[in-house]
Amino acid sequence: MSEKNLLEMKGIGKTYFGTQVLKDINLGVKPGEIHGIVGENGAGKSTLMNILFGMSVIHSTGGYDGEILIDGQNVEIFSPLEAMELGIGMVHQEFMLLPSYTITENIKLNREELKPNVFSRLFGQNIKSLDFSSMNAQARRALDKLSISIEEYVTVAGLPVGYMQFTEIAREIDKSNLKLIVFDEPTAVLAESEASSLLEAMKSIAQQGIAILFITHRLDEVVEICHNITVLRDGQHVATKGRKATDVYELAELMVGRKVEKMTRQKKQVKKKESLLQIENLIVHMPGEEVKGVDLEVFQGEILGIGGLAGQGKVGIANGVMGLYPSKGKVLIGGELLKLNNPRVSMSKKLAYVSEDRRGVGLLMDSSLEMNIVINAIQNQNRFILKFGPFSLLNSRSIREHALKMIKELDIRCTGPAQVVKHLSGGNQQKVCIARALTMNPGILFVSEPTRGIDVGAKRLVLETLVQLNEEMGMTIIMTSSELGELRSITDRIAIVTGGKIAGILKPDDSDVDFGLLMSGQKSRKGA
Amino acid sequence: MRVADKTIVSQSQEGVRVKKKIKGFLTNNMVTIMFLILGLLGFLIAGMSPFLFLMDIVTRVSRNSFLVLSLIIPVMAGMGLNFSIVLGAMAGQALLIFVTHWGITGLPGILLCMILVTPLSIFLGYLTGKLFNKAKGQEMIAGLILAFFAQGVYELIFLQLIGGVIPMDNRVLIMSSGVGVRTTVDLSFGLKYGLDWPGLTLGMPTLLRPTLPWVLSFFGVAGTGLLIFLYFSKKMVLSRLKLIAGIAALAAVLVFSINEMIVGSQVNLIRVPLLTWIVIAGLCFFIYFFSQTKLGQDMRSVGQDRHVAAVAGIQVDRVRIIAIMMSMVMASWGHIIFLQNMGAFSTYGSHEQIGLYSVAALLIGGATVTRATIGQALLGVFLFHTLFIVSPSAGRQLFGDAQVGEYFRVFVAYGVIGVTLAMHAWKKLLEASSRLEN
Numbered sequence: 031m032s033e034k035n036l037l038e039m040k041g042i043g044k045t046y047f048g049t050q051v052l053k054d055i056n057l058g059v060k061p062g063e064i065h066g067i068v069g070e071n072g073a074g075k076s077t078l079m080n081i082l083f084g085m086s087v088i089h090s091t092g093g094y095d096g097e098i099l100i101d102g103q104n105v106e107i108f109s110p111l112e113a114m115e116l117g118i119g120m121v122h123q124e125f126m127l128l129p130s131y132t133i134t135e136n137i138k139l140n141r142e143e144l145k146p147n148v149f150s151r152l153f154g155q156n157i158k159s160l161d162f163s164s165m166n167a168q169a170r171r172a173l174d175k176l177s178i179s180i181e182e183y184v185t186v187a188g189l190p191v192g193y194m195q196f197t198e199i200a201r202e203i204d205k206s207n208l209k210l211i212v213f214d215e216p217t218a219v220l221a222e223s224e225a226s227s228l229l230e231a232m233k234s235i236a237q238q239g240i241a242i243l244f245i246t247h248r249l250d251e252v253v254e255i256c257h258n259i260t261v262l263r264d265g266q267h268v269a270t271k272g273r274k275a276t277d278v279y280e281l282a283e284l285m286v287g288r289k290v291e292k293m294t295r296q297k298k299q300v301k302k303k304e305s306l307l308q309i310e311n312l313i314v315h316m317p318g319e320e321v322k323g324v325d326l327e328v329f330q331g332e333i334l335g336i337g338g339l340a341g342q343g344k345v346g347i348a349n350g351v352m353g354l355y356p357s358k359g360k361v362l363i364g365g366e367l368l369k370l371n372n373p374r375v376s377m378s379k380k381l382a383y384v385s386e387d388r389r390g391v392g393l394l395m396d397s398s399l400e401m402n403i404v405i406n407a408i409q410n411q412n413r414f415i416l417k418f419g420p421f422s423l424l425n426s427r428s429i430r431e432h433a434l435k436m437i438k439e440l441d442i443r444c445t446g447p448a449q450v451v452k453h454l455s456g457g458n459q460q461k462v463c464i465a466r467a468l469t470m471n472p473g474i475l476f477v478s479e480p481t482r483g484i485d486v487g488a489k490r491l492v493l494e495t496l497v498q499l500n501e502e503m504g505m506t507i508i509m510t511s512s513e514l515g516e517l518r519s520i521t522d523r524i525a526i527v528t529g530g531k532i533a534g535i536l537k538p539d540d541s542d543v544d545f546g547l548l549m550s551g552q553k554s555r556k557g558a
Numbered sequence: 559m560r561v562a563d564k565t566i567v568s569q570s571q572e573g574v575r576v577k578k579k580i581k582g583f584l585t586n587n588m589v590t591i592m593f594l595i596l597g598l599l600g601f602l603i604a605g606m607s608p609f610l611f612l613m614d615i616v617t618r619v620s621r622n623s624f625l626v627l628s629l630i631i632p633v634m635a636g637m638g639l640n641f642s643i644v645l646g647a648m649a650g651q652a653l654l655i656f657v658t659h660w661g662i663t664g665l666p667g668i669l670l671c672m673i674l675v676t677p678l679s680i681f682l683g684y685l686t687g688k689l690f691n692k693a694k695g696q697e698m699i700a701g702l703i704l705a706f707f708a709q710g711v712y713e714l715i716f717l718q719l720i721g722g723v724i725p726m727d728n729r730v731l732i733m734s735s736g737v738g739v740r741t742t743v744d745l746s747f748g749l750k751y752g753l754d755w756p757g758l759t760l761g762m763p764t765l766l767r768p769t770l771p772w773v774l775s776f777f778g779v780a781g782t783g784l785l786i787f788l789y790f791s792k793k794m795v796l797s798r799l800k801l802i803a804g805i806a807a808l809a810a811v812l813v814f815s816i817n818e819m820i821v822g823s824q825v826n827l828i829r830v831p832l833l834t835w836i837v838i839a840g841l842c843f844f845i846y847f848f849s850q851t852k853l854g855q856d857m858r859s860v861g862q863d864r865h866v867a868a869v870a871g872i873q874v875d876r877v878r879i880i881a882i883m884m885s886m887v888m889a890s891w892g893h894i895i896f897l898q899n900m901g902a903f904s905t906y907g908s909h910e911q912i913g914l915y916s917v918a919a920l921l922i923g924g925a926t927v928t929r930a931t932i933g934q935a936l937l938g939v940f941l942f943h944t945l946f947i948v949s950p951s952a953g954r955q956l957f958g959d960a961q962v963g964e965y966f967r968v969f970v971a972y973g974v975i976g977v978t979l980a981m982h983a984w985k986k987l988l989e990a991s992s993r994l995e996n
C-alpha cells in the first residue's frame with residue numbers, strides 16, 4: 031500500500047458560533063486503507079466527517095478552513111450530492127432513514143432502479159417507473175453481503191436499532207462508484223456479535239480497494255481492523271499511529287490526555303434479600319428481540335445485569351415492562367400487579383428507562399440541555415415548579431443547579447446548561463438522555479446499553495454514577511448490556527437470556543466458561 | 559431471527575388486535591363517518607326524490623372532482639393543503655375570458671384554454687414554489703396569504719388594465735366605461751358545456767352523453783371484473799372480505815340501474831358528461847402512475863423528512879417547486895372544467911372560495927394534512943356536495959327556512975377545515991409527548 035493518497039484533508043478548521051471545534055487537522059487515507067478516528071465525545075470527529083460529506087450544517091454556519099484533495103485534485107464539497115458524485119459514502123451517527131419506507135426503499139433512496147414507460151419517453155428520466163423487483167434484488171444482495179437475514183420488504187418503523195443500522199450500511203455499500211466510506215460510530219447500536227460481523231464486512235470492503243474512515247468508541251475494534259489511527263482531542267490533531275505501533279491503552283491515554291483506569295466496584299456485603307419486582311412468564315413481541323416467557327425476581331437495592339447474545343431477547347424485557355412493545359404476562363412491583371402495555375402507568379410506578387435506542391430519540395432537539403434533563407420530572411412529578419396559588423412557574427434556579435450537577439457528574443461537554451441539544455455531539459446527547467432518566471429519581475431504573483457511543487473516559491463516569499445512585503439512594507438498577515465486562519464490573523447478579531428465556535443467573539465473578547456456555551444455550555441442552 | 563415472523567401472537571391477542579383495529583378505523587375516519595351520517599340524515603329529512611338528488615350529484619361531482627384531485631400531489635410532497643390553487647383558478651378564469659373574447663366556442667375553445675393556461679400556471683407555480691421554499695413548514699398559511707395578495711393583482715389587471723393598457727374591445731365583456739371586465743361573464747352560446755356536452759354546437763346533443771343507468775351498469779360489470787382480476791393477481795392486494803364487499807356493492811349498483819332501465823323511470827333522463835369523466839379518470843390514473851415514478855418517490859421522500867432526503871442527494875427545493883407547479887396546472891384545468899359547467903361566473907369572486915371548498919371536500923373524504931389519496935378526494939367531493947344538495951331543503955323542513963341550511967353548509971366548510979387543522983396540530987403535540995415518554 032504505497033500508492034498515493036485517495037483522500038487528503040489539509041489544515042482543516044471549523045468554528046461554530048465563535049467556538050473553534052476543529053483546528054488544523056491533517057489526514058491522509060490510501061485506497062483500501064481502514065483509517066480509524068478516535069477521540070472523546072465532542073472532540074470533533076463527526077464535525078470533520080460532516081465537512082467531508084458537504085453537510086448543510088457546515089455551510090450554513092460559515093463553512094470551513096483548509097482544503098480537501100481527492101485523488102490529488104483539490105475539491106470543494108458543498109452538498110451531500112457532490113460528495114456522492116465524488117464517490118464518498120457516509121453512515122451518519124444519527125439515523126438517516128425514512129421510517130414509513132421499506133428497507134428496500136431506504137437502501138435505494140434516490141438511487142432507485144428505473145424502467146422506461148410511455149411517458150418517460152416524453153418527459154425524461156424523472157418520470158420513469160420504479161422497478162421494485164430489481165430494487166428488491168439489489169437490496170437483498172447488499173443485505174446478504176452483511177449477512178443479515180431480515181426481509182427487505184419490511185417497513186423500517188419499529189425495527190430494532192441494529193437492523194436500522196444495517197439498513198444504512200447496506201445503503202452505502204450498495205453504491206456502485208464508491209471510493210471511500212465514512213462510518214460514524216456504526217457499532218454503537220450493535221450488539222457484539224452484530225458488530226463483529228460488521229467488522230468482517232468492512233474488511234472485505236477494504237480489500238476491494240475502497241478506503242474506510244471508521245469512528246468508534248470501542249478501541250479494541252480500532253486496534254483489530256484499522257491500518258492507521260488518528261487521535262483527536264478537543265478539536266486538535268494529537269497523533270496518527272500505525273496499528274502495530276500502538277495499543278488500546280495508549281490510544282485511551284492519547285484521547286483523554288491522562289491515564290484511564292478500569293472501573294472496579296467495591297462490592298458491598300450481601301444485602302437483605304427483599305423481593306421488589308417479580309416477573310412471571312413475560313412474553314414481549316419485539317421484532318428481532320422476542321421474549322418468550324421470562325421469570326425473574328429482582329431484589330430491593332441490587333444491581334441486576336441482563337446479558338446475552340443479540341436477538342435472544344435480552345433487550346425485550348425492559349421494553350416489555352415499560353410498556354413500549356406489546357407484552358403479556360404478570361409483573362408485580364412490591365407485590366402490586368402492574369398494568370402492562372401502558373408506558374404512562376409504568377412511569378407513574380416510579381420506573382424509569384434509558385432505552386437502548388437513544389440516537390436522537392426522545393430528545394427535544396431545539397430545546398436547551400437543562401430543559402431536556404428536567405422535562406420528564408416536571409411533566410410526571412411536578413418537580414422543579416414553584417406554586418403561587420393557581421399559578422405555577424418553572425423554578426429556573428433549581429433547574430440550573432440540578433443541570434450543572436448532572437453536567438459535572440456525567441461530564442457532558444457543552445458550553446453551558448442553556449446550550450441547545452441539537453448543537454451537542456452525539457455522545458453528549460446520549461448523556462443527556464441518561465441524565466433525564468436519573469432526574470426522575472426512580473425506584474427502579476432500567477438502563478439498556480448505558481455506555482454505547484460514550485468514550486472510554488466518560489464510560490467510567492456513567493458506571494460510577496449508577497453505582498453511586500444505587501449505594502447512596504438505594505435505587506434498584508436493572509442494566510441490560512451486551513458488554514459482558516461492563517456487566518461484570520458493577521452488577522450483583524447477571525441473568526443470561528437465550529432464546530427468549532432466562533438461561534440462568536450467574537455471579538459476576540463466575541468463570542468465562544460458565545458465561546460462554548450459558549450464552550450459547552449449551553447448558554440447557556445438556557439438562558434436557 | 560426473521561423479523562416478519564409472528565410466532566407468539568395468541569388467540570386473545572388476536573381479539574384485542576381486531577378490536578383495536580376497529581377502534582383505530584373509527585377514530586381515523588371520524589370525519590368521513592360523521593359526514594356520511596349527516597348526509598344520510600339530511601337526505602331523509604329533506605325528503606328528496608332520488609331522481610333530483612342523482613341529477614344534481616352527477617353534475618356537481620363531475621365539475622368539482624378535477625379541482626379537488628389537484629390537491630393531492632402537494633400533500634404527497636409534505637407541503638400540506640395547497641391553498642394557493644386559487645392562483646391556478648385565476649389563471650384558468652383569465653383564459654376563459656380571453657378565449658370568449660376571441661369568439662372560439664365549444665370543445666375547441668376549452669382545449670385552447672387548457673393549452674394556453676398551462677405555461678401561465680407553470681410560471682405561477684414556480685413563483686409560488688419559490689415562496690413556499692422560503693416558508694418551509696408554513697406552506698398553508700403562506701398559501702392563504704398569497705391568495706389574498708393575488709386577488710389584488712388580479713383585480714388590478716381585470717378592473718384597471720384591461721380595456722385600458724391591454725386593449726380589449728368587446729361590448730359584452732367590457733364595462734360600459736370601456737375599462738375593466740364586467741362583474742359577471744356569461745359563457746352561454748360560447749364555452750359553456752364545452753367539455754360536458756361536446757356535441758352541442760355540432761347539433762348532436764347526445765354525442766358522448768350516455769344515460770346514467772348505462773354508465774352505472776358499465777361500471778358495475780367493469781368494476782367486478784377488475785376486482786376479480788386484482789384478487790387473483792399474484793400480488794394479493796385484495797383480501798377476500800374486501801372482494802366480497804366490493805362485488806356486493808357493485809352488484810347493488812348493477813341491479814339498481816338495470817331495474818331503472820326496465821322500469822323506464824326518470825333516472826334514464828340523467829345524462830353523464832362522459833368526456834369530463836374520462837378526463838377525471840385520466841387524472842386519477844396519472845396521479846396513481848406518477849406516485850410510482852422516480853419523481854413521485856422523490857416527493858414522498860421529501861414529504862417524510864426533508865433532511866434525510868437532502869442527505870440522500872435529492873434536490874429538495876426543486877422537487878417541492880415541481881409539486882406546486884403540477885398542482886397549479888391541474889387546478890387551472892380543474893377550474894376551467896368547473897366553470898364550463900356552471901356556464902357563467904362572477905369575474906372577481908368565483909375563484910375566491912375555490913381553495914377553501916376544495917380543501918374542505920378533500921378533508922371530508924378522510925384525508926389529512928400529511929396523507930391524501932385519490933379515493934379520499936372522490937369520496938370527499940361526493941359527501942361534500944351531498945351536504946350542499948340536501949341542506950337547503952333539510953333546513954326548510956326543520957326550521958321552515960332554506961337559508962338556515964345555506965348557512966349550515968358554509969359553516970360546515972369552514973368548520974371542517976378549522977377542526978382538521980387543529981386536530982393536525984394536536985396530533986403533532988401528542989406525538990411529541992409520546993416520544994418523550996419512551
Ligand SMILES: Nc1ncnc2c1ncn2[C@@H]1O[C@H](COP(=O)(O)OP(=O)(O)OP(=O)(O)O)[C@@H](O)[C@H]1O
Pocket residue numbers: 046047051069070071072073074075076077078087123443444452453454455456457458483
Ligand atoms: N450544529 C452545531 N452547532 C454548534 N456546535 C456544534 C454543532 N455540532 C457540533 N457542535 C460542537 O462541536 C463539537 C464537536 O462535536 P462533534 O459532533 O464533532 O463531536 P464528536 O467527536 O463526533 O463526539 P461524539 O463522540 O460524541 O459523537 C462539540 O463541542 C459540539 O458541541
Ligand SMILES: [Mg+2]
Pocket residue numbers: 075076077123214455456457
Ligand atoms: Mg459524533
